[in-house]
Amino acid sequence: xxxVEFAAAKTLASSAVFLFIxxxxxxxxxxxxxxxxxFGVQCAVITAQILAAAFVYHSxxxxxxxxxxxxxxxxxxxxxxxxxxxxxxxxxxxxxxxxPAQSVYIAAGLILLAFLVVQPYVRALALDGEMxxxxxxxxxxxxxxMVSRKKALMQVIGLLVLENGIFLAALTTTFGMPLVIEMxxxxxxxxxxxxxxxxVFRIRDTFEHVDVSKLRRLRG
Amino acid sequence: MTLWLPLLLPLFGALVMLAFKNPxxxxxxxxxxxxxxxxxxGNCVVKLRAxxxxxxxxYLRGDGLTSFFLINLTLVFALVLAYSVGYLRHxxxxxxxxxxxxxxxxxxxxxxxLAVYLSANLGMMWIAIEATTLASALLVGFYNxxxxxxxxxxxxxxxxxxxxxxxFGTIALYLAAVRGGVPAEMALDWAVLMxxxxxxxxxRELLKLAxxxxxxxxxxxxxxxxxxxxxxxxxxxAPSPISALLSAALLNCALYALLRVxxxxxxxxxxxxxxxxxxxxxxxxxxxxxxxxxxxxxLKRLLAYSSIExxxxxxxxxxxxxxxxLYGALLHAFNHSLAKTLLFFTTGNIxxxxxxxxxxxIRGMARALPYxxxxxxxxxLAVAGMPPFGLFVSEFIILTSAFTQARYxxxxxILAAISIAFGARLYHCQRMLSGEAKQLSARPKAPxxxxxxxxxxxxxxxxxxxxxxxxxxxxxxxxxxxxx
Numbered sequence: 001x002x003x004v005e006f007a008a009a010k011t012l013a014s015s016a017v018f019l020f021i022x023x024x025x026x027x028x029x030x031x032x033x034x035x036x037x038x039f040g041v042q043c044a045v046i047t048a049q050i051l052a053a054a055f056v057y058h059s060x061x062x063x064x065x066x067x068x069x070x071x072x073x074x075x076x077x078x079x080x081x082x083x084x085x086x087x088x089x090x091x092x093x094x095x096x097x098x099x100p101a102q103s104v105y106i107a108a109g110l111i112l113l114a115f116l117v118v119q120p121y122v123r124a125l126a127l128d129g130e131m132x133x134x135x136x137x138x139x140x141x142x143x144x145x146m147v148s149r150k151k152a153l154m155q156v157i158g159l160l161v162l163e164n165g166i167f168l169a170a171l172t173t174t175f176g177m178p179l180v181i182e183m184x185x186x187x188x189x190x191x192x193x194x195x196x197x198x199x200v201f202r203i204r205d206t207f208e209h210v211d212v213s214k215l216r217r218l219r220g
Numbered sequence: 221m222t223l224w225l226p227l228l229l230p231l232f233g234a235l236v237m238l239a240f241k242n243p244x245x246x247x248x249x250x251x252x253x254x255x256x257x258x259x260x261x262g263n264c265v266v267k268l269r270a271x272x273x274x275x276x277x278x279y280l281r282g283d284g285l286t287s288f289f290l291i292n293l294t295l296v297f298a299l300v301l302a303y304s305v306g307y308l309r310h311x312x313x314x315x316x317x318x319x320x321x322x323x324x325x326x327x328x329x330x331x332x333x334l335a336v337y338l339s340a341n342l343g344m345m346w347i348a349i350e351a352t353t354l355a356s357a358l359l360v361g362f363y364n365x366x367x368x369x370x371x372x373x374x375x376x377x378x379x380x381x382x383x384x385x386x387x388f389g390t391i392a393l394y395l396a397a398v399r400g401g402v403p404a405e406m407a408l409d410w411a412v413l414m415x416x417x418x419x420x421x422x423x424r425e426l427l428k429l430a431x432x433x434x435x436x437x438x439x440x441x442x443x444x445x446x447x448x449x450x451x452x453x454x455x456x457x458a459p460s461p462i463s464a465l466l467s468a469a470l471l472n473c474a475l476y477a478l479l480r481v482x483x484x485x486x487x488x489x490x491x492x493x494x495x496x497x498x499x500x501x502x503x504x505x506x507x508x509x510x511x512x513x514x515x516x517x518x519l520k521r522l523l524a525y526s527s528i529e530x531x532x533x534x535x536x537x538x539x540x541x542x543x544x545x546l547y548g549a550l551l552h553a554f555n556h557s558l559a560k561t562l563l564f565f566t567t568g569n570i571x572x573x574x575x576x577x578x579x580x581x582i583r584g585m586a587r588a589l590p591y592x593x594x595x596x597x598x599x600x601l602a603v604a605g606m607p608p609f610g611l612f613v614s615e616f617i618i619l620t621s622a623f624t625q626a627r628y629x630x631x632x633x634i635l636a637a638i639s640i641a642f643g644a645r646l647y648h649c650q651r652m653l654s655g656e657a658k659q660l661s662a663r664p665k666a667p668x669x670x671x672x673x674x675x676x677x678x679x680x681x682x683x684x685x686x687x688x689x690x691x692x693x694x695x696x697x698x699x700x701x702x703x704x
Contacts, residue, residue: 120425146377146381155377159377163384166387166388174395177391181341181344181408184347188354191351195357196376196377199369199373202361202369203370206366206369207366212373215373215374217367218374
């Protein structure tokens with residue numbers, strides 16, 4: 001067995017574990033910038049996984065998707081988010097409503113939950129159980145980050161992590177959607193992050209803070 | 221070119237608009253593009269009616285259902301464009317709040333909604349729906365006040381998360397289709413899926429999962445309770461023409477996407493599951509919205525909750541199913557969009573006269589603004605489902621369908637909700653209309669374009685209430701034939 005084949009097989013076998021690690025670290029992170037970096041790392045793991053799959057299944061489309069993930073999610077989005085964070089010029093904490101220890105326990109619980117909920121589908125459809133569980137765990141953690149972090153920027157990161165989970169689910173169940181659709185989704189995601197960035201600045205300028213839990217004027 | 225041209229013109233228009241810095245020229249150019257676009261869309265509808273189905277390339281397709289919703293969108297868009305000409309005088313000067321930005325964003329919004337209706341592919345449709353959120357978020361936050369920024373942020377976050385669930389559902393549907401033997405590159409085309417639906421029946425659980433996620437996802441955009449939290453904020457904080465577009469065009473756009481997926485799932489695994497889910501969402505929306513209407517303070521929020529209520533009634537109609545239920549639901553969606561357009565148009569005048577839309581601060585409107593008040597009352601009666609307006613007919617059809625199927629719970633729910641909502645609207649209206657107005661911040665002179673737009677709305681509602689034209693019934697029949 002050649003070295004590349006070996007590496008590809010190892011990557012495919014172990015990427016779920018790496019995804020679990022990024023999820024747990026994100027829950028523990030105290031600073032927004034750490035979270036942004038971790039998001040980049042998570043996307044790098046996904047890139048590696050797609051590359052490995054592309055190599056194993058000889059799929060040219062998958063190479064294109066891997067390149068897009070790398071450019072958009074590993075480079076462009078984290079770079080833009082770090083830039084926004086710097087220009088916002090506000091304290092760097094994530095303003096969590098749970099302590100880091102509690103967050104890690106919750107994230108671990110979500111991983112267990114993910115394993116439980118995917119079981120029936122894994123059996124019925126003969127899918128890779130670990131990867132599907134990882135996708136679900138990433139999705140759930142994204143949602144958890146969104147509800148428990150008060151900084152506007154953290155909500156954006158939560159949203160991106162949630163989207164990563166859905167992307168992973170598509171990857172493991174159907175080996176990705178048709179290329180045109182994937183490109184459209186990436187385009188939407190990029191525009192969405194840009195717009196959210198615009199709104200983060202507008203929140204800061206009109207409210208003089210970026211704590212979304214204090215946006216409570218409109219209710220009922 | 222019948223489908224490509226009307227789709228691409230608004231995109232082109234959005235880019236062109238940015239070049240016109242002079243407000244007057246910008247408005248004129250926008251009107252020119254709008255008229256051309258309406259003509260192109262009209263041509264598209266006529267061709268669709270003659271041909272039944274049109275396919276252009278791999279990604280554009282239209283059929284009876286498309287044609288019905290295209291008529292709706294064209295009408296609402298034309299009215300909003302006519303109304304906006306006069307309305308822009310309300311908009312304060314700011315960096316991005318000039319007419320050219322307004323119209324550029326409106327055309328972009330129109331482009332994304334047309335893309336939803338014309339795409340042949342469920343993946344493309346998802347992309348377009350997400351794009352509608354992106355295009356309209358800046359319009360919701362157009363005034364750049366605290367409220368507008370908060371509403372825009374909430375709209376963007378809530379809808380993006382909701383729509384992400386719909387993507388998950390779409391993927392599950394794709395998986396079911398691929399496992400059912402549909403070639404992977406065609407497994408997202410709705411026409412192919414409709415034909416192949418019986419082959420997919422083996423993956424029963426997967427299809428159920430797909431439909432739940434799609435219903436939650438697109439339901440967020442339709443405004444089903446409990447995913448509705450963005451809707452009142454966005455409707456209340458956006459400029460009035462945009463509120464009308466959101467309520468009358470955008471909600472129907474998401475409804476269209478949901479109907480497509482619903483038709484496929486129903487054909488594959490029977491309609492029991494999807495209809496039950498729609499009934500649940502519809503019932504919850506109708507009841508919650510009716511009660512929340514009582515406690516509202518802002519006029520536009522009241523109207524927004526009324527939108528939730530009516531989309532709930534539409535969901536109940538689709539959930540009841542059968543020829544009658546579906547007919548009522550589609551007709552109701554159409555009627556609702558006209559009535560809501562009319563009502564949101566009146567709010568612009570009221571805000572100008574009283575400087576606020578807080579209903580407890582508005583007094584003596586009947587004397588101060590007699591014509592606006594008359595339109596508000598007429599529109600209020602129309603959305604309450606009173607004859608002789610169109611909503612009476614469609615609500616009556618849905619109720620008839622509920623009674624003939626012996627679904628007395630659903631019928632009671634609709635009747636209760638309509639009565640509560642009517643009471644709430646009456647209570648708020650009489651408080652605003654009666655009494656003596658303290659002082660008006662301005663005495664608005666509605667330009668002829670606004671009056672004309674409102675008259676067209678009212679006339680359409682009356683026509684649909686008194687005698688539905690045969691041509692329109694044919695369009696409805698074609699739309700229903702696609703879904704059944």
